[in-house]
Amino acid sequence: MTEQRQTATGHVYATMRIVLVCATAVLLFGLSLRPLLEEDYRHPALAVCAFAVLAGVTGAGSWWALRRRPLPVALMVAGTLLVLAAATAATVAVSPERRFQAPEWSFGLAGWYVLLLLLDRVRVLVTVLAAHTAMSAGLFLIAGTPDRAALGAAGAATFSAVSVQLAVVVITGVLCGRSREAAEAAEERDRLLTRMLAAHQWRERQRHLFAAQLGTVLPLLAALADEVTDPRDEDTRRQCALTATQLRRLFAQNDDVPDPLVHEVTACVDVAERRGVDVSFAVSGAAVELPLHIRQELTGPLVTALSAARRRARVSVLRTEEEVRIAVIADARAVAATTSTGPVEVEYGRYGQFQRLETRWRK
Structure with a gap:
């Protein structure tokens, strides 16, 4: 009772x-x-x-x-x-x-x-x-x-x-x-009100995310339409790849799937493969329930690395009872490093022409 x-x-x-x-x-x-x-x-x-x-x-x-x-x-x-x-x-x-x-x-x-x-x-x-x-x-x-x-x-x-x-x-x-x-x-009434409030908050959060993402896409599209930027330029193509990967990950976050983290990583890999990048993708461990903001921090460097990859990349997801890791190795130029914030740790490394990034979350 x-x-x-x-x-x-x-x-x-x-x-x-x-x-x-x-x-x-x-x-x-x-x-x-x-x-x-x-x-x-x-x-x-x-x-x-x-x-x-x-x-x-x-x-x-x-x-x-x-x-x-x-x-x-x-x-x-x-x-x-x-x-x-x-x-x-x-x-x-x-x-x-x-x-x-x-x-x-x-x-x-x-x-x-x-x-x-x-x-x-x-x-x-x-x-x-x-x-x-x-x-x-x-x-x-x-x-x-x-x-x-x-x-x-x-x-x-x-x-x-x-x-x-x-x-x-x-x-x-x-x-x-x-x-x-x-x-x-x-x-039951309180549960319904709580679910309604949670749904409203989720809708508002998604609206703000889409608005923020479109805020970066629209200037790029306007610059391409006005011929301010050249689509043959490597920096422009990399910016387009980054924006496309971010949008694809954002869309994947709205899907109702048993394993949201792998689903979002797969979406990012799919965008890279459509650009002609040969991506090797491996997953180890059972699914772990993660909040949305943790998944975003885990996949953020992955989005940056895959969008900068030229021909080859390797992505691995490792999950245990204590931690979750996402690692990516890509033949890309040096990716701007970001400091680790919150519960997710980020590591960068350079091995010849390959750039390695790893994000780690511990319970």
Whole structure:
């Protein structure tokens, strides 16, 4: 269960406990105090002690419930044992012939205390309620064989008390279920909003990338159209090759493929091969998920080297669990070196007529 759904469920339990604290206080002081003061008991001291214990449990439960805090486990265990002990004492204090009647105010009241203490532990709650009912019935039957009227009164009192208390359990469960459904709907809405925001950001980023790339292409095309630059010039041809490779890589970044890095490198190699460069391409290692900006930094020097290659080039992609490398060797003139920025390292080397570039990213 996610944190949002747990919060929604906890809110339901906190609200229901406030209601139960009020209910137990009203039942204890409003309905149970009068029989305690007016009726004759076999053991008045036991009845008074039972009343005092239940009043103490009410105070302890209200301290946590009114602050909307979950009840500690120690309070649940100790409170449940005290409630059962007080209910037993109050039942013993009543004459057998007056059981399940007004003097035995503790029978139905104890169940509400069990609800207050064990509301979020349904199985334990039902077990304790069943044990309390069985104990009260056992004490009622042990005192002597009751007549039909006494049995009917006991059954009616038991059914009315237990059915209402179990109804509270069912209502709480339904409220928790609806709260979880509402929380799930809110989570789904948040996920949709997050995806929409991510898609909007991605679209804006791609728009800026295309705009920046076109900002370098348009002046070149204008210079060629106005015959300011000569397409036969080697620098112009190299600039055209660089721009074409950059555009092809940019288009490849928008493709939905299992291995985006190799797909982008393949796109750059394809542009070089279309220019007549003999490119040897090798890939080693399994695909590694990389952010877009990391892939751009890894393939940036590759774009520059392949666009400057004349006849031959060799490209290799090496991937391990710890790092990703892209190396290119091309028969090109010296390529302007750029300093390593961010998490990607760049190395340059010259071997005769061949230029070597390598980019490396480590986790």
